[in-house]
Amino acid sequence: MSIFTPTNQIRLTNVAVVRMKKGGKRFEIACYKNKVMSWRSGAEKDLDEVLQTHSVFVNVSKGQMAKKEDLLKAFGSDDQTEICKQILAKGELQVSEKERQSQQETMFRDIASIVAEKCVNPNTKRPYTVILIERAMKDIHYSVKPSKSTKQQALEVIRQLKETMEIQRAHMKLRLVVPGKEAKRLKEKLKPLLQVVESEEFDEELEMVCLVDPGCFREIDELIRCETKGRGSLEVLSLKDVEEGDEKL
Numbered sequence: 103m104s105i106f107t108p109t110n111q112i113r114l115t116n117v118a119v120v121r122m123k124k125g126g127k128r129f130e131i132a133c134y135k136n137k138v139m140s141w142r143s144g145a146e147k148d149l150d151e152v153l154q155t156h157s158v159f160v161n162v163s164k165g166q167m168a169k170k171e172d173l174l175k176a177f178g179s180d181d182q183t184e185i186c187k188q189i190l191a192k193g194e195l196q197v198s199e200k201e202r203q204s205q206q207e208t209m210f211r212d213i214a215s216i217v218a219e220k221c222v223n224p225n226t227k228r229p230y231t232v233i234l235i236e237r238a239m240k241d242i243h244y245s246v247k248p249s250k251s252t253k254q255q256a257l258e259v260i261r262q263l264k265e266t267m268e269i270q271r272a273h274m275k276l277r278l279v280v281p282g283k284e285a286k287r288l289k290e291k292l293k294p295l296l297q298v299v300e301s302e303e304f305d306e307e308l309e310m311v312c313l314v315d316p317g318c319f320r321e322i323d324e325l326i327r328c329e330t331k332g333r334g335s336l337e338v339l340s341l342k343d344v345e346e347g348d349e350k351l
Contacts, residue, residue, distance in 0.1 A: 117154065119162045122193035125176030129168055130159045131189045138195050149183070152190065156183045209246045209255075214239060216256035217263070220316075222342075224270045238263055272342040273297055273313035278326065280308045280334045288329050295322050311339065 118135040121128060132154040140146035149156075158168040173180045177188065197205070214235040222229050230238075242262055247255060263269050280288050285308035298313040314322060326334040 117162065119196040120189055120193040121196055122189045125172075127168075127172050127176055128160060129173075129176070129185070129189055129193075130162045131157075131186050131193070132159065132162045133190070138190065141190060149187070153186055156186055158182050158185050158189070205248065206246045209248065209252060210239065210244075211236065212252045213246070213255045213259055216252060217259050220256070220271055220342075221260060221269050222272045223268050225268055227272075229272070230269070235259075235263075238267055242266060271316055274316050274319060274341055275300075275311065275313055275339040276319075276322070277337040277339055278308075278310045278312065278322075278334070279337075280310075280326065281330055282306050282308065284330050284334070288325065288334075291325055291329070292322065295325075316341075 118133045118138055119130050120133055120138060121130045123129075133152050134154060137146055137152040141149075141152045146152060158173060160166045160168050160172075170180050173182070173185060177185050179185065211232070214232050217239075218230050218232045218235045221235075239259060242265075244259055244262065250258075260269065260271065278292070282304075285304065289308065289310075295318040296310075296312045296314055299310055300313065301309075301311045303309045323336050326336050
């Protein structure tokens, strides 16, 4: 897309428009595509890499600049660079319907990939394919939320899919070693957090190999460190306890 601005004869190309309403007026700035989110995340620090021009418009596509009195009334200043920063931080990034659809499709696929990577069929311990998860997400009419991260949405999808199919987070396999004195007391505290105890040996210390939900890892780690004052240990044997081969429905 190429936008011609007759006021200053600048031809703006590859434009991303960020819009903000303030004081009853609409203000827009012209940015480079893919740079707005980098600026907001802190990855891009150079404002000149983000802004096509340090100018505030009322309509970028028509090249209509904002009036000085409107800027003063809405922002209490006519410093265009500072106003651009405010609009960049709080404004709404305008994207075409085609771009929005493409972003949603990419996000949908990314969410399905995370779910497939983290989950298994609890009966067979086999992972599901990304295509199968995508199909299941469509069946429950899951709609992507652009404001949320793919990881947050993947956890939400897992919760919803549990109502319609056999799916759970793949277990982590851990080895726990606890000194003999604390063994009995600590084992009682750990019991609710362990899904499966595969082996248990007790000599001068308690050694257990067990499967746990990944969400419980931090709590188990803290329990062992605090209760044993650093004398116990926790080792991750595998991040995912899965059988080879994909699950098919």
